Amino acid sequence: MPGGGKGWRRWRLPLRAVMLGAVLSLMLAMSGPARAGSDPFSDMASTNFDMVARGVSALAVSGSPRAAPVIDALRDSRLFAWRWPRPDSPLYIRTAKGFVDARTGAPVAAPPPVNVRLVIVNDSVRSAIAAAEGALDLTSPKKKVRLDAAEELYQSAEAGALPLIEQALARERDPAVAGMLREAHAAALLKSSSGSVSARLAAVHQVAARADLSTRSLLESLQGQPPPVAAAIQEAIREIDRRLQLWGVLENVYYGISLGAVLLLAAAGLAITFGVMGVINMAHGEMVMIGAYTTFVVQQLIAASAPALTDLGLLFAVPAAFLVAGMLGVVIERTLIRFLYGRPLETLLATWGLSLILQQAVRSIFGPTNQDVSSPPWMSGAVSLGGLTLTVNRLWIIVFAALVLGALMGVLRWGGLGRSIRAVMQNRRMAAVMGIRTPLIDALTFGLGSGIAGIAGVALSQIDNVSPNLGQNYIIDSFMVVVLGGVGNLWGTVFGAMSLGVVDKLVEPFAGAVLGKILVLVLLILFIQRRPRGLFPLKGRVVEA
């Protein structure tokens, strides 16, 4: 494709829609005084560019099975015509195996080169070809192609397209494509000057059911309608506005949930170290940051050693980040945290110092600038769901957060390590008496929490800048989540993360991002007054430990 790239592709659809409409109006105009005996093939054999363009347009809607190969040949400079006027205007297509007759597709003997000429194209022919391809798509055997073509027709809403749409409707068997075509028909009908009032009213109802922005602008553009139709249009626009508003709220909820998933990932590890162990780890954000850098390193390694696996780099990064951050966590617990048990405020300060050191270490190794972590193709793009546009990477993060949470809960509930962790948390001395090596469990618990933070880093590397300050942006929010949800309760963490995320995004539209954030913080400070131990406080003897 000339020009290539995403930019072109984005414009391709509307461009084609416009051109299609233009060509169809042209066809409508010329259908009256069409010269007798002129078939599209003869027109294309002409040396007049306008005639060629007309031939292309006529061929496209003729329904002829030869339309596609002939137009393709014209586009690819493989269509040949007789050099001198002849009544039968022969046309040939050059293929790899020789020449075929354009009208029948039957192979023919190669014409003498001096007698044929290439059918050349100019801009008007080129746009006719582009539009013709759109119309041809309606007859394509592929459902997706037909659906896109019908959608293009709807968007362009040209009165001139009515006969084409009716033709396509007559032969269309697929209900989805037919439905889309009916909508396109309704739109074209509203634009045309024909059609009774009742037909127009039906058409308004038909398009209003779509309830999207393009329909709204289509309805708004309609002028000079009979009064009952105009009233129906106003009502439909109001209805669409109501629906769009609802979708807007739903979209904000989705953003909130995806923000909540991010917070959940960042806070899940904290729920272990702070919630279960009572260790307040200010370097938790740096564990997330190290997870993100691990993703970067893994991607670099894979790109250098096995480029074929590039798209799956993230799958390798998850265990790698867990191991790197987890082992670092074990080391930190053994060398620093264990000297500070029972002194939460000192732990806070020491781990803050640790976070400064880790930040500077990463800055010294990788430099202060953002690292470029690429997203695999299966994580980019967006899907539409009703009136919602959901970005795929956010969707993956929600799924990923759920998976991580599920795995963590599974480990805590059924795993051998999880059983020991819960035993030590509930009654350290009794656990020790039962033969559990509590120092080892402490180290592993801290490692588990840090490892989860590392995994969170893999996810965050996809939506945030990978820089030494990455962790700083999440540490306060993560603590808020744990405090809101209550200590030592993973469900509380889920609830805390989701409510913080959703409230944040719902407040944002009418208060602005910064004010929304402040409001949430103030609400949280007020909330802590009512429930100083969070929404789901632990009961019993661990409370003051």
Added chain:
Amino acid sequence: MIYPDRATTVTLGCVLGGAAILAVLNQLTPAASAVHVPGFAVSLVGKYLCYAILALAIDLVWGYAGILTLGHAAFFALGGYAMGMYLMREIGARGVYGNPTLPDFMVFLGWKHLPWYWHGFSHFGFALTMVVLVPGVLAAVFGWFAFRSRVSGVYLSIITQALTYALMLAFFRNEMGFGGNNGMTDFKDILGVPLGRDSASVGLMLVTAVVLSAAFLLARAITGSRFGKVLVAVRDAEARTRFLGYRPESYKLTVWVISAMLAGLGGALYVPQVGIINPSEFAPANSIEAVIWVAVGGRGTLAGAILGAVLVNLGKTWLTSALPEIWLFAMGGLFILVTVFLPRGILGLFAARRSSTAPERESAAAESAAAETVVREVTG
């Protein structure tokens, strides 16, 4: 009530004597002399002394009431903003846009009128009142909510951090009318004395030293009094103190508000000396850094807070210019070393033999054990 013990004498002597010597060396020696102290160094010392006031305020709540605040820089910055507003009004028509009432940034934003909360700041006395009143009121409201519902320990630390974070975000907004991102700067003079000259720097530094000394004496008076003894009791065994019939929340709230006012005063002296105030002063990292000054000097010693603030900031000034890469390593290492190996700070090393009021690991452990027992009995 104030016992003129050795620590007090030495501290006051160092602060006031040091400030006086610096002033003399700057003003009375020729610029070419080897012992001449340049003006920027005087301002630097003045800045350290402001930090020392902040550290003193933190020591009062952390060292004596056990409230680890991670948001005291908020009170410091609020005091600074109040002073900054006065200094902005002092500029008058000398700004870039020459508007006699509106500060430059408001003209730039297209504002027509001075917001109501800017009125009065052209009077120094009013500004000075606000310097202590605004942090004091905020601390009173915040503390009343927090202490009444018995938010304590790490939870309190986190919400103080959230408080300063929220304020930072708020002050970054242009709509707040405090200069947004850029804050306030380009000050011209204070009380008619042009800023930026050596004489102004020396004067401000001397005033700061005097305020610091007064704050130190006030803090000693508080901690040496009956009130201070109850505070220490609250710090070491809050539940036990409550059961003895005291109301820990009132004690905590009182010292919390006083501390916030002190911090505001420090911020107000800070702004004319550094010549700028912007929302980054609210950054949570600043508050935590201030806590480590206290930890380095010695928590619960007051003199240690001053010592720590000056020493750490001297080190910071030197390291960030000589070896900027190393600074965060050094800072981080300091946090870890002090908490693990030097829980009582530098002064703790000297005063190890003296049984002081500094908190001890054993007493903290005993407190939590006692609290646990109590809660167990209460909650059954």
